[in-house]
Amino acid sequence: MLTTLIYRSQLDSSCHDDALNMLVEQAKQRNTALGITGIMLFNGQDILQVLEGREDRVVALYQRIVKDKRHASVVELMRDYGPRRRFENVGMLLFDLQVRSPKTVLQSVLRYSKLESYLASDDRVFKFIQSFITRGNYAHRHHDERAEAWTLTSEKHPFGEPAGLIDGQTCQFALQPIVEPYEGKISSLEMLIRGNDGGSPEQFFANLDPAKIYEVDLQTKAYAFALAKRLKIGSHKIAVNLLPMSLVNVPGAVEFLVEQIQLSGLQPEQVIIEVTENEMISGFNTFNNAIKALRGTGIGLAIDDFGSGYAGLSLLTKFQPDKLKIDREIVSNVHLSGPKQAIVKSIVSCCTDLEISLVAEGIEKLEEWRWLESAGIRRFQGFLFARPQLNGVGDIHWPHMRH
Template sequence: MSNLIHLIYCSAAPRPLGREELAALLAGARLHNERHGITGMLLHVDGSFFQVLEGAPDDVERLFARISADPRHDHVTVIIREPVATRAFGEWTMGHAEMTRDDLDGIVGANDFFASGGSLPEIGEGRAKKLLAAFRDGRWRTAPANAVAAAEDATLPPLRYAFAFQPIVHAPTRSIFSHEALIRGPGGENAASILQRSQPVDMHALRERQRIAALEAAARLGLCTRININFQPSDIAHSPTAISSLLDAAGRCGIPPGSIVLEVLESEIIRDSGDFSARMNPYRASGLTFAIDDFGSGYAGLNLLADFQPDLLKIDMNLVRGIERNGPRQAILRGIARTCLDLGIDLIAEGVETVEEYAWFRAEGIELFQGFLLAKPVFDRLSTDFYLP
């Protein structure tokens, strides 16, 4: 049985790199990779790197760790990491070309496509070949940070956002369980307002950048609790890095995956909860935890729990509001609480605004709370202040 993997990634040069510097990078890569039995390819086009690493898993992972820490690579993004039966690149240890987009027209299936005259045996059918085609067509190009900023500056009106953080409090220990990252505009506008202003931008890519930015902001502020970050399942269908890029950012920031809670709206999962569960299980194995947000706002919530059991469930604030005066809602919530208890799911009462609402949930044994009664979202800090009756 083969013990080979392909690790394919893209990255950006944080600054323009001259031909001599690129040649030196390539020469060093060739020497290192030949010693460690790593084959593959390295391309650099218009500030974007695209690389296939092929070899024994431990050797490839060690090399990739070095690449991720190399200041000549920015925004390193894993595209695929998978076992392969045989080498697709023979004994060829590494090659590179600084090409124009026109030069890339024949990149796939060509025996001699490097501008420098280097040759490569034709790549056999497989995922690497398909990803090369995607790179040729302009995808998997990771623009340098200054280019991303320039593109966002060109959006009208300017695309600017920040994060406010709101604590989720564990009542029995009177401690902060987590902080939810809430995207806000420069004037305090909510997330919907920002997204409406950013229609020219790829929404899935924008949300992916925002999740990473939220994590990085929390790390800068000294996060020592969990962090709740909003997530839309449709992003997975449009980007294979929708979650892996967040895990990569967590590694760079020193935040364990077990501290990250991805919040998914009930209405987003309910369309195909079985498929969602299957897609998320590999990420749960990495340590990520999941919460269903606004539970009770849809039409088939209990059906959803039969297919996908989250770690946390946030009760929709419309069910929370005035709960102490509404008998039917009380009966519904007692049933949800019992179901969650049997399934090992922790409940969060979200949007709690009055002492009476808090007291009803607390009397029912609910331990986790979020809302204006306890603490409001704040900018530029992870608040340690909260109120409990």
């Protein structure tokens, strides 16, 4: 299958013009033998390259490029498929914006195109090329703060000891901190529901009577609030997940939450209810009234797993939460994916305008954290910083610059 792959990278600082010319000459011979065309643009630091050819060969070549030490900050921007080639099969062509004007480079690229000019003007590949030539399309630049410049140190949490399995409950809870690494601060503690065998939320809910799911979901929050008191969380905030329809289908749901919060010696302002967009919300007017009542008590509201479910941005047009948590599928390997980066930038811009706090969840790599931090996100949750601990809080790992 004919495949077009576009990536962006930066030439490693140890490479000079001779190294780039050698890279191009080697690629020209290799690509020609493989039937791959490479169109490379270079502006002195940043590289944009279009690879076009058979899918298996293009993908294999891209994996080699990712591992090539001469390329830094390699980010895939687009992968597409088509019926015919956009470019002549010429192996590799370098267009150096340091020595040629943007207009001349664009005209030269178009000369090698097999598409009619009126088709090229509306083609995504040529739009990437034109954007790079005219505006630049550069990665976040934190050369002194790349992932390899950081290390992690473990720190004991300030809370009570884990309680182990607690008898007489329909469920257990695992706590995971949400942290602000630069501040060295715990923003809040998420209390993740688990089965009595420590199983996942999906397993817990799958074993319930479908007719009682929402009632049980609400009632389990009493165990979470009591555990928070037992662990002596002090003035820290806690976040608990609630199915959106639990607020709709269970009469007096908000009153129940407030009562259980007070019984556990907590303040409503310490509690954040996280509703996920993974469940379809029906009876939205009733749901919206419940949200108003919830906010009226002082309880905070967050949208969990944002970007993974039914509602997406349309949910933000109907009510604005205090906090929005970006789903781990968007966060995972964000430093390598142009589409994910574009989505995160849009979310950051939207939430900045609406004064909504952002949390990136599912962080497992220093590279993910560094990119997201540079994009303007300050709060993070994931295995990199702390793993969930059953009925307790595990050690927290804080990042520090290497000396």
